[in-house]
Amino acid sequence: MRKKRHNYSAQEKVTILKRHLVDRVAVSDVCDEYDLQPTVFYRWQKEFFENGAAAFEKSNSARNRAEQKRIEQLEAKLQAKNEVLSELMEEHVQLKKERGVR
Incomplete structure (x- = not known):
């Protein structure tokens, strides 16, 4: 049986990334907690760092x-x-x- 696909909002993605980057939770634990593939997590992390400057450019x-x-x-x-x-x-x-x- 296939798992139901979950579309995370931008805020949810940031929260998930924050769990690893700030709270120092292991990637495997974060992925298990949110039922994510590690490749998805690392893709989000790459996008986050590549587009991080946009957060400062808005102001x-x-x-x-x-x-x-x-x-x-x-x-x-x-x-x-x-x-x-x-x-x-x-x-x-x-x-x-x-x-x-x-």
Whole structure:
């Protein structure tokens, strides 16, 4: 008879890996406890270490998005100021021409 396949969530996988890495429980004991094949455990561990940096990048990503939004707002403000300045300069030049002043 086949065993029922269990799909572990990401949080459950981390908890299982933590049992071995932090609590120092042997891989064989963890696999027996959760009815896992050791190859599955080691695949999860490999994925965990390869993608571990993503956990730290998320906070940076949010910070980068906020910083990028701020930059875009400042650029829009600068563009608006440049347009106003350009209009004022055009009016100034036009007035000088009308009055015959160089």
